[in-house]
Amino acid sequence: MNSDLSKILNELAVLLDIKGVEFKPRAYEKVAYIIESLAEEVDEIYKKGGLKALEEIPGVGRGIAEKIEEFIKTGKIHELEKLKTEFPVDINGLKKVEGLGPKTIKRLYNELGIKDLGSLKKAAEAGKLKKLEGLGEKSEQKILKSISFLEQFRGRFSIAAALPLSRRIVERLRSLPEVKKAEFAGSIARMQETVGDLDILVISDKPSKVMDFFVKMPEVQEVTAKGDTKTSVRLKVGMDADLRVVAPESFGAALQYFIGDKYHNIAVREIAVKKGYKLNEYGLFEESGIKNHELRVAGETEEEIYKTLGMQWMPSEMRTDHGEIEAALQNKLPDLVGYEDLKGDLQVQTDWTDGDNSIREMAEAAKKQGLEYICITDHTAALAMTGGNDEKRLLKQMAEIDKVQKEVSGIKILKGAEVDIHKDGTLDIDDETLAKLDVVGISVHSRFKMTEKEMTKRIVRAMENPNADILFHPTGRLVQKREAYKIDMAEIIKTAKKTGTILEANAYPERLDLKDEYIRQALESGVKISIDSDAHSTSHFQFLEYGIGQARRGWAEKKDVINTRNWEEMLGLLK
């Protein structure tokens, strides 16, 4: 619902842009962004409180509320349908082509009848684009290149691919004598589950040397822009990378500028304007009284910028304009769980089922990662393809864990299972055996297509089992691959609260489930979470970082995460 509506509002924004309407497109665009990351579905909000409730959503006024109502009732927005007849063009497709904005798309349609990627490609190959005024040979080539890129790579990149790459490049830049400081920014610093490009920031008084080094890195496929302060390249893996070089007195301002997302930045700059300042990537400025001469009042660090604006400094992961600005103005920011705070990992698979490594190997690897305990949670029998444990084999594995525990020191190995939830909500292992385990994780692995009502009932029933401690990967989504199954998250959270069930923030990069906004919603209801790697191999414990990132995006504090405690205390928080 929300993502469909968000897409439609974005389309409306572009079409209005094309028509030359001012400001309205920005309003629609912003609402589309907000709705996309709303935890609650808009039709639920509407069902509960009607138009009035819709208007409570930030950025939604009477006009947009009525359009949302129309969408809920009819599945369409009349104004958009009308605009689409006037301008029958595949906006979402064309907009993905680099260098194509509303103005150019409009001209391409009016002058060449181009409606979609296919007709655009044909026209470019026939050399028709360069004949248009304002476009030339280079523009045409750029468009062709971008189309072939789109054909080759689809979608965004996983944080698990982007973050290590980003770190490697930053480390390399730091080793240059000309570089005084280097940091990555952008969506990676915000720990978004997927990222579009890498943003890297450097302090240097020899920008051109740094730029030269950057464009010659082995990962670089081609250079798309090169200037004194900014250089953009496309990497061989298909990702774009931007490098900005600034002076030391601007480093904080540049970080501030490139870490926050668009809406965070707009909001902060508006606050600056209201207080009589101007904020850009070079600093926070005020008028000096002398013509064309502004006074820099802050810029070297982010802290001084936020402080001058009357705000607390806030962690990167929060900078999305989802309430952090108001909280920072009121000195009420949460104290987020830290990347070093996890003491244990509560979902670990071994070669008893579909994992690659033995219990012992996993324990040793976790210890090396700095963990104090892990819980072995192999699959159960219903998941036959993994060779899942039945009661008998589970008891055998528990004995094996006791044996391994005697052989390894410095890490506690807890006994658990990832118990399959049957379609009727009963569990795959009998209660007597479950009661013997330290931690019982439950999860859905089949029949994803149930109705929302059925699926919710199924999971609620499973959570009500007095042995069920943690709901593993609660929504079943796979990032960019599979939608979550239909589920009433508010009901799940309510049940978690009532039954004392923990919700998992699964850190496996392709899951990241719960996702950030659900984490936040759960915490607001007083539900606790666990952050688990779902490791299937010794190298997977490093995934915990991504789970912590999502938890931080969901405003989780240390106290909200059960596996920040030592294992005895943690067990005390289970049913």
Next chain:
DNA sequence: GCCGTTTTCGGCCCGACTGTTTTCAGTCG
């Protein structure tokens, strides 16, 4: 179209780079 302890009307973030231009529009983030 939204929004407001400086506004219910009149604002709406800010700058870099490219390409095709003779001073700037368009796009991007």
